[in-house]
Amino acid sequence: MSSSRENFFDFIRQVIPVPDEVIHSIIKPFEEISISRNDFFLRAGTYTDQYLYLNKGFIRAYSHNQEGDEVTTAFYSGPSMVFEVYSFFSRKISQENIQALTECEGLVISYNQLNHLFHSLPAFRDFGRAILVKGFSQLKQRMLSQITETAEERYNRLLQSNPEVFMHAPLKDIASYLGITDSSLSRIRRHFGQK
Amino acid sequence: MSSSRENFFDFIRQVIPVPDEVIHSIIKPFEEISISRNDFFLRAGTYTDQYLYLNKGFIRAYSHNQEGDEVTTAFYSGPSMVFEVYSFFSRKISQENIQALTECEGLVISYNQLNHLFHSLPAFRDFGRAILVKGFSQLKQRMLSQITETAEERYNRLLQSNPEVFMHAPLKDIASYLGITDSSLSRIRRHFGQK
């Protein structure tokens, strides 16, 4: 069994505790995929029929604002589930780009296969729902942080909770994720370093 | 059939087109509820076993920041589904309050009943997933707006997309939802009125 499958097995077990053979039936229809550095998992203006378990690697999602500048909407590092929730589940063109910042490997499943699992395997329903719930509540948390905390507090929070972001993403992309400009992030780093 | 049940019927049909009798089996286990103005559907520090279809009325959700000030996290007006996603699905204590700003009426179902429907009725699985997906992507949209737009643009966006908010919620609660102070909102309103 590939390393991706082994790790996906453990990943699922952590989300929903069910017998091993059930987990195996979940994993079976997934197919191995690798994404080269800088390649796109999803391009704005298109849509992808892939729901990804990212085993290893680092990924950035971004959109564009009205002026056309890139705005980072998410960072993903393996192991985690990666998909653009609206585009994948509504089967519509995506507004968002999802791009590999490093070599990535993982497992994918199509919408139809996912739905088949969803309707035939109770455990996968619970898994899928738990993944949505987790993503949703993390975003709520981030929204609250965006509204109530200063840029410096958000920077520190990211540094604590997601230090690997700083190993893979250029500062300008981290800045737009934090909702500030790259200059401001640079100043925050300097001031914080002095403390 | 109560007005809530009739409207819930139409609400479900708009989300997932399935035969009427299927919709009826979804609605059946829901129970009618009414919430008085200012009463709490969910109080921070507790948890509720209710997943709400809000038929009529207006509801605000809010948390507290580190300084203890209220921060509005969402507004809901009927018809819509109302629940705190993490607290309800993980059955944990909520950090968030959900409070009726007007008399409300709707239908509720417990976690166990919801799970029973979820695992026995394919249509309800699709419905539940669609509700999660919709809430999730709306929040992503709001996050992007928060990061890329000015306070005035966000104010105008809310005015366009959700004018009923201004009929029910005090400005200070709208301000914290927009991520600004009530003074700033007041100034934005004045400047905008002049244009």
Added chain:
DNA sequence: CTCATTTCTTGTCATTTGACAAGCCGACCG
């Protein structure tokens, strides 16, 4: 109706952040 409380506005001033431009530095390439 009247009083108390809350909500909203406004003023003043400080702070944060952005816009823009220049410069530094390290990576990569011919």
Added chain:
DNA sequence: CGGTCGGCTTGTCAAATGACAAGAAATGAG
């Protein structure tokens, strides 16, 4: 090796927003 380019920092100034306080207006309780 020299040059270019992207990423990062820094300076200057302007704009947006917050903090705080005072007062006006609206609301609610008795």
